[in-house]
Amino acid sequence: DRKIPHTFVIFGASGDLAKKKIYPTLWWLYRDDLLPKPTKFCGYARSKLTIEKLKENCKQYMKVQAHEVDKYDEFWDLNEYVAGNYDGRTGFELLNQQLELMENKNRANRIFYLALPPSVFDEVTVNIKNICMSTCGWNRVIVEKPFGRDDVSSKALSDHLAGLFSEEQLYRIDHYLGKEMVQNLMTIRFGNKILSSTWNRENIASVLITFKEPFGTQGRGGYFDEFGIIRDVMQNHLLQILSLVAMEKPVSCHPDDIRDEKVKVLKSIAALELKDMVLGQYVGNPQGRTEDERTGYLEDETVDKNSTTPTYALAVLHINNERWQDVPFILRCGKALNDRKAEVRIQYHDVPGDIFEGNSKRNELVIRVQPGEALYFKMMTKTPGITFDIEETELDLTYEHRYRGFYLPDAYERLILDVFCGSQMHFVRSDELCEAWRIFTPILHRIEKERIKPIPYLYGSRGPKEANRKCEENNFKYYGSY
Numbered sequence: 209d210r211k212i213p214h215t216f217v218i219f220g221a222s223g224d225l226a227k228k229k230i231y232p233t234l235w236w237l238y239r240d241d242l243l244p245k246p247t248k249f250c251g252y253a254r255s256k257l258t259i260e261k262l263k264e265n266c267k268q269y270m271k272v273q274a275h276e277v278d279k280y281d282e283f284w285d286l287n288e289y290v291a292g293n294y295d296g297r298t299g300f301e302l303l304n305q306q307l308e309l310m311e312n313k314n315r316a317n318r319i320f321y322l323a324l325p326p327s328v329f330d331e332v333t334v335n336i337k338n339i340c341m342s343t344c345g346w347n348r349v350i351v352e353k354p355f356g357r358d359d360v361s362s363k364a365l366s367d368h369l370a371g372l373f374s375e376e377q378l379y380r381i382d383h384y385l386g387k388e389m390v391q392n393l394m395t396i397r398f399g400n401k402i403l404s405s406t407w408n409r410e411n412i413a414s415v416l417i418t419f420k421e422p423f424g425t426q427g428r429g430g431y432f433d434e435f436g437i438i439r440d441v442m443q444n445h446l447l448q449i450l451s452l453v454a455m456e457k458p459v460s461c462h463p464d465d466i467r468d469e470k471v472k473v474l475k476s477i478a479a480l481e482l483k484d485m486v487l488g489q490y491v492g493n494p495q496g497r498t499e500d501e502r503t504g505y506l507e508d509e510t511v512d513k514n515s516t517t518p519t520y521a522l523a524v525l526h527i528n529n530e531r532w533q534d535v536p537f538i539l540r541c542g543k544a545l546n547d548r549k550a551e552v553r554i555q556y557h558d559v560p561g562d563i564f565e566g567n568s569k570r571n572e573l574v575i576r577v578q579p580g581e582a583l584y585f586k587m588m589t590k591t592p593g594i595t596f597d598i599e600e601t602e603l604d605l606t607y608e609h610r611y612r613g614f615y616l617p618d619a620y621e622r623l624i625l626d627v628f629c630g631s632q633m634h635f636v637r638s639d640e641l642c643e644a645w646r647i648f649t650p651i652l653h654r655i656e657k658e659r660i661k662p663i664p665y666l667y668g669s670r671g672p673k674e675a676n677r678k679c680e681e682n683n684f685k686y687y688g689s690y
């Protein structure tokens with residue numbers, strides 16, 4: 209396919225996601241000569257923009273080095289922009305003319321990236337299908353969350369998309385699937401005998417998957433208040449990580465074999481119940497250093513003053529299968545916490561028949577997704593020297609040390625490149641999505657209907673104390689402060 213022109217269309221080109229992620233990603237892929245040649249790019253949005261203005265919008269996110277300036281200008285020379293409405297045909301007809309012009313009316317492959325609010329989704333996809341599809345090359349459509357807000361709306365969206373495109377044409381992005389350590393989970397598990405044979409209920413006591421951010425809604429309050437942390441992070445990013453940690457070994461690395469296993473393990477998880485959850489909402493910290501830290505969620509002007517939307521959630525999931533019965537999988541995520549972190553902690557059982565007077569701690573395998581990719585195994589050793597004391601230490605694979613100077617691409621770089629290559633391995637299939645909503649819909653409805661009050665926690669804290677208690681009740685032992 210490398211000789212055929214490719215055209216990458218960005219819907220929502222004037223928006224936040226486009227300027228922060230999509231344009232920078234396209235530039236980095238272009239900079240590193242990873243895109244097929246020729247590839248051209250065309251933005252589409254309602255605002256009347258010029259390429260100059262678009263360039264200006266994206267500037268601070270592009271990370272252009274002094275020696276790359278010529279190539280950077282070359283990249284923008286390959287860009288066009290069309291302004292038009294999301295409804296009606298006119299804008300899309302203009303867009304299609306522009307695409308044909310860019311492709312010199314040749315056979316071409318087209319990728320459509322939908323960085324759009326859900327409200328215009330249906331119309332845009334219908335218009336793409338009717339007006340903008342390449343007639344003699346392939347077409348691929350990249351879709352961003354939210355994929356609905358519960359099982360029914362997500363199914364309606366899936367049915368709508370399935371009426372327009374085949375599953376092979378649809379790329380549902382969950383950008384956590386593009387992260388180095390998330391992609392590494394399969395290798396760690398299935399490429400190491402020592403791990404594959406201990407990866408089960410006989411050896412593992414509990415699994416804790418954490419996502420923390422040290423900032424609040426930051427101007428995204430309008431969107432966030434409608435969705436909440438469970439839909440924003442837990443139902444997608446954390447559940448995807450869980451399925452890679454818990455799934456059975458796929459028969460091969462073929463994308464469908466992997467996704468078959470992910471669906472299977474999701475099917476073994478019961479719908480979440482309130483007794484297995486802790487919900488929180490941050491309040492301003494009067495001692496905070498910045499205005500943001502002093503501002504509580506309810507003081508965000510874009511948030512409803514009486515909102516009960518959680519900004520923190522912990523959920524214990526139970527997998528009913530032979531490998532995992534009675535092993536709690538604890539997912540927790542929150543905004544405005546003390547730290548930025550995403551990690552998986554696999555905690556092993558206590559050593560039976562203790563001879564160290566209770567001083568032995570549980571082994572833990574920690575997979576740190578960010579910041580600073582790392583894999584370390586916490587284990588007990590004899591304290592070096594004349595003593596016979598024991599202490600906890602780590603077998604430490606911190607990437608910064610082991611792979612110093614290695615370029616780790618951003619998640620979006622890998623994923624967008626995958627779309628060019630036609631690999632759906634790291635994209636969400638519609639049946640996965642359906643299972644994810646099955647697990648979360650009843651609890652989301654209950655929380656909303658009963659207006660369950662989240663527990664207040666201070667901006668910059670570790671979240672509600674009740675969350676630690678819930679971890680301890682679920683066979684996760686705290687030794688430090690995670």
Ligand code: BG6
Pocket residue numbers: 383421440441550
């Ligand atoms: C997004 C959420 O999907 O992921 C955001 O909508 C969140 O609320 C973001 O901040 C986190 O992504 P990352 O890659 O910075 O961990």
